[in-house]
Amino acid sequence: MADTITDIDNSPEVLSTGALRRRMLKEFWFYFSENRGAVIGLFVFIALVLVAVFAPLIAPHSPFEQYRDMVLLPPVWMEGGSWDYLLGTDPVGRDILSRLIYGAQYSLFIGVFVTTLSLTGGILVGLIAGYYRGWVDTVIMRLMDIILAFPSLLLALVLVAILGPSLTNGMIAIALTLQPHFVRLTRAAVMAEKTRDYVTASRLAGAGPLRLMFRTILPNCTAPLIVQATLSFSNAILDAAALGFLGMGAQPPAPEWGTMLAEAREFILRAWWVVTFPGLAILITVLAINLMGDGLRDALDPKLKRS
Amino acid sequence: MFGFLLRRLAVLIPTFIGVSIIAFSFIRLLPGDPVALLSGERVMSPERHAQISAQLGLDRPVVVQYLDYLGGVLTGDFGSSIVSKSPILDQFLALFPATVELSLCAIILAILIGIPAGVIAAIKRGSIFDQSLMGVALVGYSMPIFWWGLLLIILFSGILQWTPVSGRISLMFFFPPVTGFMLIDSLLSGQKGAFISALSHLALPSIVLATIPLAVIARQTRSAMLEVLSEDYVRTARAKGLSPFRVVGVHALRNAMIPVITTIGLQIGVMLAGAILTETIFSWPGIGKWMVDSVFRRDYPVIQGGLLLIAGIIMIVNLIVDLLYGLINPRIRH
Numbered sequence: 001m002a003d004t005i006t007d008i009d010n011s012p013e014v015l016s017t018g019a020l021r022r023r024m025l026k027e028f029w030f031y032f033s034e035n036r037g038a039v040i041g042l043f044v045f046i047a048l049v050l051v052a053v054f055a056p057l058i059a060p061h062s063p064f065e066q067y068r069d070m071v072l073l074p075p076v077w078m079e080g081g082s083w084d085y086l087l088g089t090d091p092v093g094r095d096i097l098s099r100l101i102y103g104a105q106y107s108l109f110i111g112v113f114v115t116t117l118s119l120t121g122g123i124l125v126g127l128i129a130g131y132y133r134g135w136v137d138t139v140i141m142r143l144m145d146i147i148l149a150f151p152s153l154l155l156a157l158v159l160v161a162i163l164g165p166s167l168t169n170g171m172i173a174i175a176l177t178l179q180p181h182f183v184r185l186t187r188a189a190v191m192a193e194k195t196r197d198y199v200t201a202s203r204l205a206g207a208g209p210l211r212l213m214f215r216t217i218l219p220n221c222t223a224p225l226i227v228q229a230t231l232s233f234s235n236a237i238l239d240a241a242a243l244g245f246l247g248m249g250a251q252p253p254a255p256e257w258g259t260m261l262a263e264a265r266e267f268i269l270r271a272w273w274v275v276t277f278p279g280l281a282i283l284i285t286v287l288a289i290n291l292m293g294d295g296l297r298d299a300l301d302p303k304l305k306r307s
Numbered sequence: 308m309f310g311f312l313l314r315r316l317a318v319l320i321p322t323f324i325g326v327s328i329i330a331f332s333f334i335r336l337l338p339g340d341p342v343a344l345l346s347g348e349r350v351m352s353p354e355r356h357a358q359i360s361a362q363l364g365l366d367r368p369v370v371v372q373y374l375d376y377l378g379g380v381l382t383g384d385f386g387s388s389i390v391s392k393s394p395i396l397d398q399f400l401a402l403f404p405a406t407v408e409l410s411l412c413a414i415i416l417a418i419l420i421g422i423p424a425g426v427i428a429a430i431k432r433g434s435i436f437d438q439s440l441m442g443v444a445l446v447g448y449s450m451p452i453f454w455w456g457l458l459l460i461i462l463f464s465g466i467l468q469w470t471p472v473s474g475r476i477s478l479m480f481f482f483p484p485v486t487g488f489m490l491i492d493s494l495l496s497g498q499k500g501a502f503i504s505a506l507s508h509l510a511l512p513s514i515v516l517a518t519i520p521l522a523v524i525a526r527q528t529r530s531a532m533l534e535v536l537s538e539d540y541v542r543t544a545r546a547k548g549l550s551p552f553r554v555v556g557v558h559a560l561r562n563a564m565i566p567v568i569t570t571i572g573l574q575i576g577v578m579l580a581g582a583i584l585t586e587t588i589f590s591w592p593g594i595g596k597w598m599v600d601s602v603f604r605r606d607y608p609v610i611q612g613g614l615l616l617i618a619g620i621i622m623i624v625n626l627i628v629d630l631l632y633g634l635i636n637p638r639i640r641h
Contacts, residue, residue: 149322279455
């Protein structure tokens with residue numbers, strides 16, 4: 001059916017799904033690449049992914065190996081630095097560069113895990129609230145209001161205090177605090193889409209609630225969700241690093257960047273490099289993702305496109 | 308306006324009850340015996356256990372316990388710390404002014420720099436100033452503030468030796484708290500150098516806490532201003548021959564401020580969360596550090612009470628922001 005339509009029709013309005021998708025991607029890339037910062041962010045992010053994936057090949061040392069006679073060695077360009085330890089060593093003689101490289105694995109994993117968890121949970125709950133409305137909606141939205149009443153880091157800190165300090169518990173706690181944003185966005189989008197003609201047509205054609213929710217309505221609500229997902233990705237990395245810094249996230253000797261900062265804190269006035277580099281790594285990662293987020297928003301928001 | 312207030316309260320009260328249920332039930336979710344957790348005694352005989360259980364009212368049905376807790380909260384009784392044995396509300400009230408002083412300084416700093424910067428960036432859209440300001444704002448927005456604080460300590464306390472590393476005032480000075488705000492108290496004490504000492508202790512924490520709100524306010528002001536500047540009434544004002552200063556400063560700014568005020572209100576919650584990190588780094592004796600210390604001491608009644616108090620304050624602040632918003636923007640009331 002679809003083939004015959006493309007064969008006889010050469011107007012741009014009717015295209016096969018594949019061609020339509022290619023066109024949308026092309027249009028998306030056109031708007032995304034107009035934003036120079038977003039492209040830079042994308043390249044930095046790709047580089048970080050590569051570093052994380054190939055960490056065992058790139059890292060010059062093991063992230064856990066303690067070179068006891070090389071404690072607090074400065075970076076290579078400073079007096080006393082060594083080419084073997086490019087960014088110097090930490091208070092127990094571990095190579096900082098290697099720990100940073102392995103730390104990229106932690107941060108990206110945290111971002112992916114937390115975003116996936118809060119995105120899927122938020123979409124499910126938001127779809128139900130927006131589709132069924134009534135008391136279900138009221139109960140869900142009050143619950144989300146309650147979560148939003150707490151500062152996210154405080155709630156995450158207390159949740160981790162209950163569950164016990166570990167990276168997994170920290171990620172679950174952060175996902176829970178980020179979820180209400182997805183619920184609200186999905187609900188609002190579903191409510192706006194639900195009364196459109198194509199949804200009514202689909203319902204009259206006999207589509208059940210599940211199909212209506214996931215196949216008909218959801219694909220038309222994705223743009224704000226994608227933008228929110230990038231925001232959550234960077235927030236998750238920041239919050240997890242903050243929890244690590246407070247001693248309530250990943251536990252030593254894990255080379256997680258926030259945990260590294262916590263371990264280095266007492267040396268700040270003696271050895272600036274043990275403090276500076278892990279934080280710089282967090283900043284660069286979060287900045288790259290936020291730059292991409294700005295580009296995504298510009299490319300996906302039709303309201304901004306016209307101006 | 309009164310109806311608007313009532314509608315907002317109708318949403319707020321169930322939310323507060325929900326928040327109190329969460330704060331109440333969290334001790335019961337903890338692994339371990341709530342009697343031991345709430346009394347702080349690890350080893351006790353069965354008789355002692357029963358005695359404490361009865362004393363704390365833990366032998367009654369959960370619903371009765373909750374209503375009792377809620378009744379206590381509404382009359383200002385949040386229970387007592389198991390470490391210091393002092394009432395939680397007293398501890399909170401003693402530490403809260405420090406957090407308010409820090410947050411106020413930070414938000415004032417953020418507004419004083421953020422709004423003019425955003426306005427200028429919007430007027431000179433696309434200029435080097437605009438581009439570099441938006442770049443700096445994005446860096447500020449992405450900043451891990453606990454690291455930013457450490458960097459500032461390295462630079463200003465370590466290398467330049469301009470500012471102290473921690474606390475609210477030098478130990479050389481001592482005077483009884485009058486207002487709880489160190490800047491005002493140090494002036495009232497009349498001791499020479501006390502005010503300067505308080506100010507130098509406040510400088511770095513304020514900058515750190517202001518960083519993210521500043522970035523958010525600058526970005527928000529710029530985009531609100533850009534939107535308003537393209538409106539017809541601004542063009543009319545220009546066409547009337549009003550001076551550019553009057554067009555921007557009076558006509559445009561007033562409407563552009565509406566979304567910015569909401570943003571500033573929302574930043575209060577962000578600041579209270581940021582205070583957790585900032586106060587920890589600078590050993591600032593406020594409620595953020597108090598909460599972190601309590602988590603480490605496993606002082607569960609304090610965590611419970613603090614959680615409820617902080618959430619309550621954020622809810623009240625949000626309500627005030629909503630009401631202000633209704634006052635300046637009549638459209639929202641309906």
